[in-house]
Amino acid sequence: MRKILTLILMGVAVFSAGYFFDKYEKNTCRAGVAYSIGNVDQKFNVSEEQLIEVASKSESMWEKAVGRDMFHYDPKAKLAVNLIFDDRQQSAINETKSREKIAALEQSYEGSFKKHESLTDQYKEQAKLYDELLSAYNESLNSYNSLVNYWNNNGGAPDDIYNDLEQKKASLSGQFDNLEIKRNDLNSLAARVNDLGKQLANITSTHNSNVDHYNVQFSAPKRFDQGDFSQNTINIYQFSDINDLTLVMAHEMGHAFGLEHITSSASVMNALMEGQDRSNLAITADDLNAVKIKCGYK
Template sequence: MKRIRKWFFPALLIAVVLVGFRYRTDIVTAVTRWLTFSFCDRPITYKIDQIDPQFNITQNTLKQQLTIASDIWNIATKKTLFEYDQNGSLSINLIYDGRQRLVENINDTNNVVESQKLTFEQESQRYDRLKAELEAEVQQLNDKIDYWNRKGGAPKDEYDQLVKSQKNLQKRITELNDFTQKLNQNVEKVNQNITNLNSNVSTFNSLLKVSPEMGTYTSGVNKVEIYFYGSKEELEHVLAHEMGHSLGLGHIQEANAIMNPTASNSVKPTQDDINEVAALCENKNRLDLVANDLYNSLYTLIGRFQTVLTK
């Protein structure tokens, strides 16, 4: 029995070594997989929590726009970085505030102004055409009157026709003057709406100086909040931007980048966007991260110790 015990552990060790050598490739692969990881290995699941009804957007519509926003990153990395789950960890919320109300007023007023300007241009063209026709007919009538005056007078039939034409032209001149007044009134309406538009834009810009964020991502509670947007594309851009923050991406200064701090209607990632998310998703070594954390902790402790000694 003692002899068996004596040789048991050496034999077991030899067996382990032989098995390890036999399956060395599989073992190395398994250990390598365990040591390496990526922050993008598991998708972030998101859900829709709060939609203020004043946004006038349905949950299905928002879900579709979230799909577009998340696919910006999914397609860029060829990974599933985001996916919808009604019990997801990332909370998406639309929080209505005064800026959104101003955005809607600005858009509505701008649409009215553009419509009025188009109508005014069409009416102005009509006015110019009527005026030119009327001036030509007045000139023709004056030429006829001059002709008969040189002849010493027109026959009765011709004279009656000239009087009739003159009355008709006077009526049309009155109508054209009324039309001119109507155009002037329309100009006043357009100018008033432009004044209102400028006032809303000024108020909006003042609010932006105090609170410029269209949306925010709060890491502690893993929540995205969108406060205002001007168009469907702008909402998709802002959603993608805040979802990028939830990945760990920072701001990018490249124009029209998804991660640029200034929002736009761009829903296509720039090369800088792609480079940043690719770097984030690179494989990391667990031992390197542990060693780096230990180094940083030790460096901090030494710094504190030196501070104590110098006091």
């Protein structure tokens, strides 16, 4: 008699568990998931109001696609959304800083490159002008020298020619001084061009080593441990901006609704944070299909 009684109780217990599980699933589909806001670490620079706004945006991502009410905010709901600051967000902050540093170097390179280009043009123009002045000077000098030689070989110049030659000599000396000034200017311009060239090379090598460093540290695809869901909590640990936060939120809300990971990389419910379009956040056909299968919607 006792034996039979036990068997019946076991049967009832198993049946009950199955029944409650089934009921919970149906309730999620029918009544939706209520959530509240729990702990929001101030280090994220996101207020509770902003977090509610993000959750509401994630919520409508799902609801617009599905065409049914799936989630609602309720300050008393057991399921709380928390922002928990740890080394994951610290690493995201480091990534942003690193990216900003690289962008600043690129901008500085662009500025120096333009300056280098315009100084090089200026140098070429001045060097051409200098060459022209120099050959004019050499021509005048040669003609002066051959006249002096001629008259020296012929017993000296008459007074008027002598005076004329003395004037030419003074003018040549003036031209020479002028050429020297231009030569010095040209040399200091060349030095500036060279300095800028070195500066550009420095920026390039700093930039390239920063990019290498960035790629090693940050380019590996991130798994969705930016957040997690367990019975009464959605914890979010890391995001790079509001769009990123909205995506993580929508993913964890999907879990709270009872969805599993799906394989297509653009889907919100994909386990990797890689293929989703953050600038145009939306539920994919596969995400939608997962809800339909779960709840038996057509």
